[in-house]
Amino acid sequence: SSHATEKCYHKSLPDFPPSGDNRTIPWGQPSMRLSNGSTCCSSLDQVRAGIDDIDAQLLALLSQRAAYVREATRFKATLDTVDVPSRDQEVIQGAEANATRYHLPQTIAREVFTAIINASVPFEDCVFNAFDE
Numbered sequence: 001s002s003h004a005t006e007k008c009y010h011k012s013l014p015d016f017p018p019s020g021d022n023r024t025i026p027w028g029q030p031s032m033r034l035s036n037g038s039t040c041c042s043s044l045d046q047v048r049a050g051i052d053d054i055d056a057q058l059l060a061l062l063s064q065r066a067a068y069v070r071e072a073t074r075f076k077a078t079l080d081t082v083d084v085p086s087r088d089q090e091v092i093q094g095a096e097a098n099a100t101r102y103h104l105p106q107t108i109a110r111e112v113f114t115a116i117i118n119a120s121v122p123f124e125d126c127v128f129n130a131f132d133e
């Protein structure tokens with residue numbers, strides 16, 4: 001790609017010499033296209049309002065995902081078989097592999113899905129242990 005920041009979207013981030021820049025802000029040009037057709041952003045407050053809105057959507061989606069994880073527990077006979085490492089790797093590697101088509105940095109996909117799995121397995125252990133006839 002021609003855009004300079006594209007190198008930050010691949011699974012291995014490039015090595016740069018540490019920047020000693022002290023820039024006049026805002027530098028560069030707003031480069032984010034919103035769904036209403038306008039270009040974002042013109043202040044850090046505007047950026048953070050957008051992030052807060054996305055984070056609320058992420059919480060709602062993570063709640064739905066956790067409900068599926070809780071259901072999955074019903075199909076596990078023993079605590080030892082709650083964690084399925086092969087499936088964990090499939091989820092994490094799948095997220096990294098599909099990141100590019102969403103223009104999501106592969107580093108973010110990998111680290112976030114690793115965190116989701118690392119939180120979901122103990123949650124599922126808890127669900128297994130909490131069950132009483």
Ligand SMILES: C=C(O[C@@H]1C=C(C(=O)O)C=C[C@H]1O)C(=O)O
Pocket residue numbers: 068069072082083084085087088091116117120121124
């Ligand atoms: C949900 C499951 O249980 C566990 C949790 C997973 C997840 O959060 O995606 C994946 C595999 C298992 O370690 C499953 O077996 O699919």
